[in-house]
Amino acid sequence: MALFGNAHSIDPASAQQDYARLLGHGEQIQAAYLLIRDTILFTDRRLIFVDKQGITGKKTEYHSVPYRSITHFAVETAGTFDLDAELKIWISGTSMPVEKTFTKGVDIYEVQAILTQFVAR
Secondary structure, X not given: OEOOOOEEEEOHHHHHHHOHHHOOOOOOEEEEEEEOOEEXXXXXXXXXXXXXXXXXXXXXXXXXXXXXXXXXXXXXXXXXXXXXXXXXXXXXXXXXXXXXXXXXXXXXXXXXXXXXXXXXX
């Protein structure tokens, strides 16, 4: 599942309200990022990819990845000429990683710290 475009952070409290119907009882969004039309949600239980589809974006697919299913991940920081940071996540049972691109304004170290906190449990 490769989504293209650049992500930027959005307020977790706002995302908590916007995506309340997706969340389990007591589940909290720790961080959220908007990727053109799609959204990446880091909750205290799982990673959720919100994939808007079609021209109008009315059709939406939700991918829920429990942190225990993440076998490893990699981050690549922005460089001098490449202004975007990248995140790659390998999920058990798949050979290709999920790849996300973040704008330079996103703290990729924060993203890595969130994943480390939950994947290491």
